[in-house]
Amino acid sequence: MDTVYNLLLVLHLLGWAIVLGGVLTNLRTPRIATGVLHGILTALVTGILMTGLASAGVAADEPDNVKIGIKLVIAIVVTALVVVGNNRPERVTRGLLGAVAGLTAVNVAIAVLWS
Template identity: 70%
Template sequence: MDFLYHLLVVLHLIGWAIVLGGTLVNLRTPKIATGVLHGILTALVTGILMVGIAESTDVLSYELNTTKIAVKLVVALVVTGLVIYGTRRPEKVTRGLVGSIAGLTVVNIAIAVLWR
């Protein structure tokens, strides 16, 4: 189970990296790259799976902070909604939308690293 958990962590980080990179590249000409949708779905699904594995096994040596996980999930769901909106309505994509996706991605990363 340890290997599966750590593999999910790697995939989770790659998913968020795709979202951040795809939005930063497209800030100048606002659009949602196709990889961003796949990245956010990867990050969302792997995050949920990681919590499930951590709760059901002894893979972690500490207890999970469920408040932190809930905040991260809400941010991830908002980012997912914004990406889906931008993907379905490309004519409505603005710099503000792409910037908010990038900003919320950085917020989610900061919560993961700084909230102890």
Template identity: 60%
Template sequence: MTLVVNLLLVLHLVGWAMVLGGVLAHMKKPVVPVGALHGILTALVTGILMAGLLHAMPDEHPNDVKFAVKFVVALVVAGLVIVGRRTPAKVTAGFLGMIAGLVVLNVGIAVLWS
């Protein structure tokens, strides 16, 4: 079970990297790339699966508040990415910066909140 959780963690981090890399690469010509959409969906699905599996493991004691905060941030990022994909006219460098900042916040919460 630990191997599955670790594989999901790798995919989760790859999803966040896709979002962050995609929006940073498009700062000059502000557009939300389709890779960011795929990345956030990957991060959301793998995060939910990881949380479920960690709760099913008897020797793990996951922090539910941390998971809830990370999930809310991920939903906000997903909403921004979806809005950016549907209405490209609203996308500015600040819009992309907000997405990038929230991605860094979510990764920071994962690493620094014990």
């Protein structure tokens, strides 16, 4: 099960990388890149699956529920912003893209720095 968990972790990180890269490349002309929606959905789903595996005790250590809760809230907010920007391209501004990029960076920082 550790192999499955590690594969999910790689997919999770790739999802966040797609979100951050897709947003940063479009700051000049504000729009949501094609892959950003898929990236955030990948990050969200794999994060939930990793938490389930860790909570069940079949892979990794027992997760910190406060940390996971904060990361989940941030991921849901980023998902909502991306969905709104994807469905209504006229509403995409540099502020929205900055919020997505900032929240993505905060989520990654929480994952790495919170021990």
